[in-house]
Amino acid sequence: MSGRGPGGARSPFTGRRGRAVPGDGPLSRVPAVAVFAVVVVVFAVGVIVGGVVGAVLLGALALGVAGLLAATWPRLGAGERTVRVLVLVVLVAIAVGLVLR
DSSP states (O other), X not given: OOSBOGGGOBOTTOOGGXXXXXXXXXXXXXXXXXXXXXXXXXHHHHHHHOHHHHHHHHHHHHHHHXXXXXXXXXXXXXXXXXXXXXXXXXXXXXXXXXXXX
16 A cells, blocks of 8 residues: 555555554554554444443544544644544544433
8 A cells, every 4th residue: 555546646544654643653553444444343333232332432432533633633734623523523422322322
């Protein structure tokens, strides 16, 4: 995976070597596809299981999203911040909805 999009332009979603987080830290060696797959599986299991267990799984995802958002906040533009905060709000709303039903 080259981390490049159509026309050879670098994808905004991957860093060097097609990784999810550019840099030298431990997350820099994790393939973006693996992170996406884990998030999709945890989200699906949380929604399917439902109840408190599902809400806890979605809450864990929300904490991860909040941590990444806090770590990348200075580097994000206004549009990127808006979309990521919206994703966080929707994730928390779904988790709360699982507990209340």
